[in-house]
Amino acid sequence: xxxxxxxxxxxxxxxxxxxxxxxxxxxxxxxxxxxxxxxxxxxxxxxxxxxxxxxxxxxxxxxxxxxxxxxxxxxxxxxxxxxxxxxxxxxxxxxxxxxxxxxxxxxxxxxxxxxxxxxxxxxxxxxxxxxxxxxxxxxxxxxxxxxxxxxxxxxxxxxxxxxxxxxxxxxxxxxxxxxxxxx
Amino acid sequence: xxxxxxxxxxxxxxxxxxxxxxxxxxxxxxxxxxxxxxxxxxxxxxxxxxxxxxxxxxxxxxxxxxxxxxxxxxxxxxxxxxxxxxxxxxxxxxxxxxxxxxxxxxxxxxxxxxxxxxxxxxxxxxxxxxxxxxxxxxxxxxxxxxxxxxxxxxxxxxxxxxxxxxxxxxxxxxxxxxxxxxxxxxxxxxxxxxxxxxxxxxxxxxxxxxxxxxxxxxxxxxxxxxxxxxxxxxxxxxxxxxxxxxxxxxxxxxxxxxxxxxxxxxxxxxxxxxxxxxxxxxxxxxxxxxxxxxxxxxxxxxxxxxxxxxxxxxxxxxxxxxxxxxxxxxxxxxxxxxxxxxxxxxxxxxxxxxxxxxxxxxxxxxxxxxxxxxxxxxxxxxxxxxxxxxxxxxxxxxxxxxxxxxxxxxxxxxxxxxxxxxxxxxxxxxxxxxxxxxxxxxxxxxxxxxxxxxxxxxxxxxxxxxxxxxxxxxxxxxxxxxxxxxxxxxxxxxxxxxxxxxxxx
Numbered sequence: 302x303x304x305x306x307x308x309x310x311x312x313x314x315x316x317x318x319x320x321x322x323x324x325x326x327x328x329x330x331x332x333x334x335x336x337x338x339x340x341x342x343x344x345x346x347x348x349x350x351x352x353x354x355x356x357x358x359x360x361x362x363x364x365x366x367x368x369x370x371x372x373x374x375x376x377x378x379x380x381x382x383x384x385x386x387x388x389x390x391x392x393x394x395x396x397x398x399x400x401x402x403x404x405x406x407x408x409x410x411x412x413x414x415x416x417x418x419x420x421x422x423x424x425x426x427x428x429x430x431x432x433x434x435x436x437x438x439x440x441x442x443x444x445x446x447x448x449x450x451x452x453x454x455x456x457x458x459x460x461x462x463x464x465x466x467x468x469x470x471x472x473x474x475x476x477x478x479x480x481x482x483x484x
Numbered sequence: 485x486x487x488x489x490x491x492x493x494x495x496x497x498x499x500x501x502x503x504x505x506x507x508x509x510x511x512x513x514x515x516x517x518x519x520x521x522x523x524x525x526x527x528x529x530x531x532x533x534x535x536x537x538x539x540x541x542x543x544x545x546x547x548x549x550x551x552x553x554x555x556x557x558x559x560x561x562x563x564x565x566x567x568x569x570x571x572x573x574x575x576x577x578x579x580x581x582x583x584x585x586x587x588x589x590x591x592x593x594x595x596x597x598x599x600x601x602x603x604x605x606x607x608x609x610x611x612x613x614x615x616x617x618x619x620x621x622x623x624x625x626x627x628x629x630x631x632x633x634x635x636x637x638x639x640x641x642x643x644x645x646x647x648x649x650x651x652x653x654x655x656x657x658x659x660x661x662x663x664x665x666x667x668x669x670x671x672x673x674x675x676x677x678x679x680x681x682x683x684x685x686x687x688x689x690x691x692x693x694x695x696x697x698x699x700x701x702x703x704x705x706x707x708x709x710x711x712x713x714x715x716x717x718x719x720x721x722x723x724x725x726x727x728x729x730x731x732x733x734x735x736x737x738x739x740x741x742x743x744x745x746x747x748x749x750x751x752x753x754x755x756x757x758x759x760x761x762x763x764x765x766x767x768x769x770x771x772x773x774x775x776x777x778x779x780x781x782x783x784x785x786x787x788x789x790x791x792x793x794x795x796x797x798x799x800x801x802x803x804x805x806x807x808x809x810x811x812x813x814x815x816x817x818x819x820x821x822x823x824x825x826x827x828x829x830x831x832x833x834x835x836x837x838x839x840x841x842x843x844x845x846x847x848x849x850x851x852x853x854x855x856x857x858x859x860x861x862x863x864x865x866x867x868x869x870x871x872x873x874x875x876x877x878x879x880x881x882x883x884x885x886x887x888x889x890x891x892x893x894x895x896x897x898x899x900x901x902x903x904x905x906x907x908x909x910x911x912x913x914x915x916x917x918x919x920x921x922x923x924x925x926x927x928x929x930x931x932x933x934x935x936x937x938x939x940x941x942x943x944x945x946x947x948x949x950x951x952x953x954x955x956x957x958x959x960x961x962x963x964x965x966x967x968x969x970x971x972x973x974x975x976x977x978x979x980x981x982x983x984x985x986x987x988x989x
Contacts, residue, residue: 348913372943376674394651404914411708442877450873
C-alpha cells in the first residue's frame, strides 16, 4: 500500500545502480523466481473441460445447421470441423497437461483485485445508460485508485475528479460524442 | 522509373501536414507505452481503434504503425535504465544495457540502441519497398485453394511459435475461428450461433474482441501484477556514443538489420524472437563471449536493431498477402477492414496511396524517433513516476467510452468487458490471446475460401494437392503441425534407450 513512499525512499538513496551484478542466466532465474507459480493440474483439468465443452456444444449446434458434404458444404460444415478440432485438442491437453505444465499462473489472493475490477466495470456498464457516465466513472476511478491502487484518500479524490473532468471536457464538450451524460 | 512514381507519390501523402501530425502522435504514443510496463503495443492499438473511425484510412494506419514501431524504441529505455523490459522485444537488451547503465554508460546504451533501431528500421523499409511489390505480384495469381492454405499456415505458425503451450495456443486459435462464424452465413444467410439474439445476427465485431482481450484483459491482469517495486532510474548523460563504440557495434547493427528483416516476415516471427536470435548470434560470433552480460555494446546494438527491423518487415505479409504475421498486425488488419480496405496482393495496385503512404511514413517515423528519443529520454523517465494506480482507471475509462463511441451501443461495451474477463482468464490458464484474435480476423477469409475451393474442385479435397502452391503450403502446414511431435517422440525414445542401456550395463 505504501508503494509511493517506498519508491521515493529508494530514489533518495539513488542506489539502483548498486544492485548486485547478475549474469543473464542469473537474471533470468531471478525473473523466473519472481513470477507467480504455474496454474497447475486442477486448472488444466478445468480449462480442458471447458474447451471440450465449447467444442462439443459447437458440434451439436453445427449438426443442427446441416453437415453437408465436401462437394456441397452447408452452414454447419465449417463450424463442425472447427468444433471437432477444439474437442480433440482439448482432450489431448487434458492428457498432456494432467500433471500441470509450466504455463498459466496460479490464482493468488491478489487475483481478487482483478475480480473486483471486473465487477466494477460491469457496474459501470449497467449504470452508464441509467445515470450517465460521470458518477459511475468518478466512482470507478476512486475505487480503483483508493482500494485497488492504495492511493491516499486525498490523492484518490483529487485525481478522480480531475480525470472525470478531463474526460467530460474531451468526450462531451470537445468531441461532442453521444455518450450518455447527466450534467 | 515507373516503379518509383508511386513511391514518390507516397512521400507526398506522408508530408501532408495532417499525416505528419498523426505520424508524430503515433510514434510518441508508441514510445510512451513502450516506456510504461504493462500495456503492450497490441493493447494500446486495440484501445485506440475507436479513435481511427473519424479519420482518413491512410492517416489512421500511419498513426497505428507509428505506435507499433515507436513502442520498440520506448521499451529499450526502461530495459537500460531500470532493468525492467517495457516490451517483450527488449528483454535481452536488459542483459548488457543495464550493466552499461551501471557503469555510467546509460547514455551510450540508449544512443546506440536509437541509432541501431534507426538503421534497422530503414534497412527493413528499403527491403519492404522492393520485396513487397514482388510478393504481391506473385500472389496475384492465388486462387481460393492457395488462400485457404496460406491462412491455415499463417494461423498455425503464429499459434505454434508464439510461446506457451502449443496445444493451448491452437485451441485459442480454433475458438477464434469458431467465434468468426457467429452471425449470418455469407453463402446461405442461415443464422449460426446467434441464439435468437438480434445483436449477434450481424456477427461479432472485431473491435470489441480486440479491445476486450488485449485492452481490458491486460488492465485486469495488471491490477493484480502491480505490486512489483519500481526503482529509481539511472542518470543519463552523454547520449552520443563514442566512435569506438560505434565501430564495435557496426557489425552487430548490420547483422541485426538483415536478421530482423527476414525473421519479421515469417508469421509468428517478429520483434521478440529476432531480438533474442540476434543476441545469441552476437554472443556466438564474439571473440570473447564472456564480455556479454558485462556491458558489451554489441549486446544492445544487435537486438535493438533486429527488433525494429522485424517490426517493420512484419508489415510485408499483411500488406501483400493479407495475412497478419502477429497479433499487432492482426489488429492493424482489423483497422483496415473497418475502413473498408481488404489488405491483399491487389492493395499496391488498387490503393497505391495507402500502401506507399504507410510504407514511407515509416521513414519519417523513424527519423522522428531518432530525433525525439535522445532529447526526450529525461521526460520519459519522469513519466515512469506516474503511478500505475492512477493510470489504470484512465486506460479503463478510455476503453469503455471509446468502445461506446464506435456504434453508440452499450452491447458493444458489455462485449468488451466480457471479452476482457475472458482475456484475463486465458492469461491465467496459459492460453495466449494473440492466436485467438488472429484466427478470428482470418476466420471469414478462411471459411469462404475453403468453401469456394470446394465448389471449384467439386468436392475433391485432393485438388488442394495438385496445385503446386497450395500443395507446398499444405506440406509446410503438416511439417509445422506434426514435426515437433515426432521430434519430441524421438527424443523420448532415445532417452528411454539410453536409460535402458545404462540399466543393462
